[in-house]
Amino acid sequence: MTDSDKILIYGYGNPGRQDDGLGAAFIQKVDDFIIQNTLHHIVTDCNYQLNIEDADTVSKATAVVFVDASQEENIEHFSLSEVDASDARVEFSMHAVSPSFVIDLCRKIYGVTPIAWLIHIKGYEWDFKEEMSEKAKENLEMAFDFFKPFLLTKQPLTLINALTTEN
Amino acid sequence: MSKKITIEPVTRVEGHGKVTILMDEQGNIQQSRLHIVEFRGFERFVQGRPYWEAPVLVQRLCGICPVSHHLAAAKALDVIVGAGTGEGLTRTGEKMRRLMHYGQFFQSHALHFFHLSAPDFLFGVDGDPAIRNIIGIALTNPALAVQGVMMRKFGQEIIRATAGKKIHGTGAIPGGINKSLSIEERDEFLKGADPLNADKMVSWAEEALDFFKKYYFANKDFIDNFAFFPSNHLSIVRKDGALDLYNGVLRAVDADGKKILNDVDCQEYANYIEEEVRSWSYMKFPYLKEYGKEKGWYRVGPLARLNTIDFIPTPLAQAEFEKYKALTNGKPNNHCLHMHYARLIETLHAAEMIRELLNDPEIMGDDLVTKGQKIKEGVGVIEAPRGTLFHHYRINDNDQIEMANLIVSTTNNNEPMNRSVNFVAKKIMTGKEIITEPMMNAVEVAIRAYDPCLSCATHALGKMPLEITLLDHNEQVIDRKRSH
Numbered sequence: 001m002t003d004s005d006k007i008l009i010y011g012y013g014n015p016g017r018q019d020d021g022l023g024a025a026f027i028q029k030v031d032d033f034i035i036q037n038t039l040h041h042i043v044t045d046c047n048y049q050l051n052i053e054d055a056d057t058v059s060k061a062t063a064v065v066f067v068d069a070s071q072e073e074n075i076e077h078f079s080l081s082e083v084d085a086s087d088a089r090v091e092f093s094m095h096a097v098s099p100s101f102v103i104d105l106c107r108k109i110y111g112v113t114p115i116a117w118l119i120h121i122k123g124y125e126w127d128f129k130e131e132m133s134e135k136a137k138e139n140l141e142m143a144f145d146f147f148k149p150f151l152l153t154k155q156p157l158t159l160i161n162a163l164t165t166e167n
Numbered sequence: 168m169s170k171k172i173t174i175e176p177v178t179r180v181e182g183h184g185k186v187t188i189l190m191d192e193q194g195n196i197q198q199s200r201l202h203i204v205e206f207r208g209f210e211r212f213v214q215g216r217p218y219w220e221a222p223v224l225v226q227r228l229c230g231i232c233p234v235s236h237h238l239a240a241a242k243a244l245d246v247i248v249g250a251g252t253g254e255g256l257t258r259t260g261e262k263m264r265r266l267m268h269y270g271q272f273f274q275s276h277a278l279h280f281f282h283l284s285a286p287d288f289l290f291g292v293d294g295d296p297a298i299r300n301i302i303g304i305a306l307t308n309p310a311l312a313v314q315g316v317m318m319r320k321f322g323q324e325i326i327r328a329t330a331g332k333k334i335h336g337t338g339a340i341p342g343g344i345n346k347s348l349s350i351e352e353r354d355e356f357l358k359g360a361d362p363l364n365a366d367k368m369v370s371w372a373e374e375a376l377d378f379f380k381k382y383y384f385a386n387k388d389f390i391d392n393f394a395f396f397p398s399n400h401l402s403i404v405r406k407d408g409a410l411d412l413y414n415g416v417l418r419a420v421d422a423d424g425k426k427i428l429n430d431v432d433c434q435e436y437a438n439y440i441e442e443e444v445r446s447w448s449y450m451k452f453p454y455l456k457e458y459g460k461e462k463g464w465y466r467v468g469p470l471a472r473l474n475t476i477d478f479i480p481t482p483l484a485q486a487e488f489e490k491y492k493a494l495t496n497g498k499p500n501n502h503c504l505h506m507h508y509a510r511l512i513e514t515l516h517a518a519e520m521i522r523e524l525l526n527d528p529e530i531m532g533d534d535l536v537t538k539g540q541k542i543k544e545g546v547g548v549i550e551a552p553r554g555t556l557f558h559h560y561r562i563n564d565n566d567q568i569e570m571a572n573l574i575v576s577t578t579n580n581n582e583p584m585n586r587s588v589n590f591v592a593k594k595i596m597t598g599k600e601i602i603t604e605p606m607m608n609a610v611e612v613a614i615r616a617y618d619p620c621l622s623c624a625t626h627a628l629g630k631m632p633l634e635i636t637l638l639d640h641n642e643q644v645i646d647r648k649r650s651h
Contacts, residue, residue, distance in 0.1 A: 015334060016227025024334060047333045048233065052282055052301055053274075053320035096231075101302070108305035109312050128212040128227045 008061035008114075010045045010054070013069050019123025019136040022069035026121065029144050033151055042151055049096030055105040063115045063157055065150075066099040069136075070120035078143035083116035115157065119143055186588055186610055194598035199589035201581075201614065202448050210571040218244055218562045221571075222339050225558070228573075231620045234271035234326055234336065235551035235576075238264060238413070239558040241339035242547030247562060249539020250342040252434060253414035259532030260343035265413050266524045267329035267338055268549070272412060272517040273368065274322025275552035276469075276510050279618045280375055281315025284507050288382045292612050293605035311378070314371050317362045324363070325521060328352045343536035350531060357525050365522035369483065372515040376487060379511050394503035394587040394613045397422030399455065399464065400471035401579070402555055403433065403548055408477030410484075410516065412550040418475045419455060419465055424499050428455060433548035436557055442574065452581050453574055464582035467554025468617060469509035474499040481523070484516035503587050506616040551576045553618050577619040587613040 009030050015021030027046045034042055045057060050066070058064045066083065085104040097105075099118050107113040121143050125133040132140070189198045209228055213221060221240040226233035241264070246252055256264070286299045289307065298306065305312035323333065330336025331346060338344055361367055383390050401419040405411035417436060419428035428439055442451035443460050454463035465471070473492075479485040491512060494500070500509070524530055544561040554576035561570040577584075591613040595606055 014227065016224070047323075048231075051319060052278065052316050053323055056316050056320055105302055105305060105312070105316070108302055109309055109316065128209065 005041065005062040006060065007042050008045060008058060008064045009042060009067065010047075010050075010057070010064060011067040012047050012049050014048050015130060016128065018125040018127055018129050019132050020069050020126055021130070021132060022121040022123055022136055022140055023067045025132065025140055026067040026119070026144060029140075030151065033148070037152065039151060050099065050102050051097060052102075052105060054097075054102045055109055058102055058114050058116070059106045059110040059112050061114050063117075064099075064103070065117050065119060065147075067119045067121070068099075069123040071123065072120065075120055075122045077139045078119060078121045078146070080117055080119050080146075083118050085113060085116075119147065186614075188588075188592045188596060188610075190596075196589065196593040196597055199585065199592045200447060201585050201588055210573060213560075213568050213571045215567050215569075217566055218247060218560065218568050219341050219566075221558075221560060221568065222341075223335055223337060225573075226335050229620060232271065232275060232551055232553070234267060234330065235549060235556055236558070237330065237336055238268055238339055239547040239549045239551070239556045240560075241341065242414075242549060243545040243558045243560050244341035245343075245537075245547070246434065246545025247542055247560065248341040249541055250537040251539070252432070255537050255539070256343055257532070257534040257537055258529045259347050259534055260536065261413075262524055262527060262530050263329055263344045263347055263535075264339055266348070266521065266530060267326060267336075268413050269517045269520045269524070270322045270325025270329065272322075272552050273372075273514060273521060274319045274326070275618075276514040276517065277315060277318035277322065277375075279552075280379075280507065280511060280514070281311070281318070283615055283618065285311070285315075285378075287608070287612055287615075288379070288386075288507075292609050296604055296608070299608075314362075314375065318368060318371055318375075321356075321363055321368050325356065328356070340536070342538060345535065347532055347535060348525075348530045353525055353531060356521075365518070365525055369515070369518040369522055372511070372518040373483065376511040376515055379507060383508060390504045391502050394590045394616070395501060396503075396586055396590055397501045398466050398583055398586075399427060399458075400474040400499060401428065401455075401465040401467055402472040402475045403550055404430070404476050405480075406430070409480045410472060410476045410478070410513075411480075412472075412513075412517075414549075417548070417555075420475055420499055422499055422501055424474075424497075427458065433557075434546045436546060436548065437559070440557075440574070442578075448581070450578050450581050451574075453579050454582070465579070466583045467576055467579040468506065468552075469513050470500060470503075470506040471554065472550060473509045473512065479512070479516055481516050481519035483519055484512055487512045487515060503590075503613060503616050510618075553577060553620055554579050575620075577617070580617045580619065584614055584617050584619060587616070 009027060011023030011027035013020040013023040015024045024046050027044050030042065030044050083099045083103055085100055085107055099116060103113060103116050122139050123136045125136070185202045187200045187202060188196060191197045213224055216224060221244060222237050225236040225240045228236050242253060245255065250256060281304070282301045286301065286303060290299045290303060301312055301315060326336065327333050328348060330338035338346060357365055399419055399421050401417065403411065403415035404418045405415045416430040417428055417433055417439070418426065418430050421427050431439060439456055440453055441456045442453045444451055452464065454460050455465065456463065473488065479488045491508060547558040549556050556576050557574040559572040560568050563569045588610055591609050595609050599606070
């Protein structure tokens, strides 16, 4: 990794739907951490959902970490997994697309394939409120504590590979 | 034996929905219904909240078209704070809102064309579903895919600059806006490196329209006859009859072009429009009161707008509008798939409007808010990308919202979407025993033409796979197909 390499942390979800805002809340924590620690190699982005234009956004990064809320039963607090572009498929909800879809589209259009991971943070409540559930907040803290070394290290790709294996 | 086919839910359509197609014993289609299966009653959630929060609160409704809700709510609150009904804002206030709105239109229409509808045209309705998407376009026509991606991105950046941020934008406030465009922001959009500048977007919008027209003239029979049926059409229009997506009066025409709602004040919408509840769907069925449930239903959206207006106030889109109108000899266009044609003319218009607004110095002005005498009730009506969107609020003495009524675009299109499904089902499923993927997609093509956002209509959250169930007259399952 060189000094010019950028790592993009991209959170998505609707903060107006309680725990669906976990991705945005994670990005807020990352933004604060970047300022506190004067980090230049990390950039962030955030939106309601991923969409096709994000293929352009991720094409400018060496590595991407997507952050999303999850309803998955088999996730206890959070999970970290590598995004496989070959998993891209047409999904039901086509006003939004998945991380693998974004990476695959980036590969097909721009000929580059940033290494990508997905942090899924377990959520529980999805109503029309800003406030996240207490359990979701705890999961957010756990996920961020787990992820902090990644933000600080000079060798983030090596570290995140290690974290993925560990997780 | 009669059969019932259920498609649940619909792919490439946002939210939860399913389609049920009922056959009689001879295999004829008896009835088709698009069911909406989830409802969360958003109007309840805003009751008791301070009115000035509404433009931000309503963005909880939907992450697909939050700008439309943001602006419709702000327009209703303009009335409440005494800033008038769309014409009372400062010039900078109105122009900034328009720029935000046209940015939303541009990116939304681009997404629909490149991501949702173009794959059907490039690969065929019965094409391989594995490549019938924008990734398939990227493989076969990468330049077209890049256009789709960058047109979306340009529109999103306009929204970010005018609304303040991508999520929960705060640009529109009761009586105006909270920021104008800086010179740097304006110059970036006007003179930015290719392709992210206004001139390129106008040129790409023309190319997208040319792409569709080539397909149309090569496949005229299919496009003209797919889900063709007469209907009424409703939208707002500018007082002089021009296309105006942000502000105007309510106009409806019948299938022959006769005005059946003659440029009425949007504040009076409730005197003219009523909503019917049907037991099998949570989505209501709006209709024009004067014509009743059977004859008063209407379409909204691009097709309807180009049927109600007299002209388009930008030159390139107007030239295309004239060619488009000539196809139906100046009469209303009732061809369902011409919705795509109309949508691309509007995309070109939005690009022209963005360029025009960026070249207007008032977009950088500092007179942002209008104040006036507060009243208790206001209606905001806007043309969202998918069609006419109504927001109606009443407040109490404590400035809290005590009543909210929203009629979203997809709800306005409920009846025509059902009729489109029925039309297609009769054509392709009559007498069939097996549900094939092309059959499923053909039904979805009919729905998708309206670009429905069921997330808006039902306030649903989440995803479901596609399922089709074939039932006999006793509603016993004969066949079931499921896909993602």
